[in-house]
Amino acid sequence: MRSRSLQASLLTHALALAAGVALGWVGMPLWRQAVMAYHMADYGLLVEQCDTAMRDHYQAKRWLELAPSPDRVRELSSSELGLVVCQDYDLYQKRLQQWGLRESELAQMRLRAIEARATDLKEVVSIHEIRF
Numbered sequence: 001m002r003s004r005s006l007q008a009s010l011l012t013h014a015l016a017l018a019a020g021v022a023l024g025w026v027g028m029p030l031w032r033q034a035v036m037a038y039h040m041a042d043y044g045l046l047v048e049q050c051d052t053a054m055r056d057h058y059q060a061k062r063w064l065e066l067a068p069s070p071d072r073v074r075e076l077s078s079s080e081l082g083l084v085v086c087q088d089y090d091l092y093q094k095r096l097q098q099w100g101l102r103e104s105e106l107a108q109m110r111l112r113a114i115e116a117r118a119t120d121l122k123e124v125v126s127i128h129e130i131r132f
Contacts, residue, residue: 028100031100032100032101032102032105035096035099035100035101036101036105036108036109039092039096039109040109040112040113042092043092043093043096043109043110043113044109044112044113044116045113046085046088046089046092047089047109047110047113047114048113048114048117049085049089050083050085050086050088050089051114052082053079053082053083053085053086054083054086056079056082057076057079057080057082057083059079060072060075060076060078060079061076061079063075064076093106
């Protein structure tokens with residue numbers, strides 16, 4: 001009698017484990033989509049701000065190399081302060097990874113953010129282009 005209840009107990013635990021794994025397997029993509037949808041606006045804004053800050057910093061650095069002046073040094077210092085937003089972007093990205101997003105989903109969110117603010121291909125190219 002005891003062995004029969006032990007077998008039934010093991011069977012029910014195994015079935016519960018299998019059901020949990022199956023539910024997790026199906027539920028994880030839905031969870032990731034929900035996290036992406038909820039955080040898209042905030043993450044997209046940080047992507048845009050960091051992208052702009054990095055471009056401004058690069059351009060200020062190049063201008064200083066090409067034509068050094070006290071004004072250019074101040075511009076470079078200002079652009080370096082602007083890079084603080086990239087720290088916020090990085091922290092937000094790490095938080096999204098803790099919520100289960102993988103690099104591929106984060107890349108997808110970045111591309112959507114860039115596409116959302118660009119109306120045509122020429123504008124997408126100009127967003128990513130570094131001019132000097």
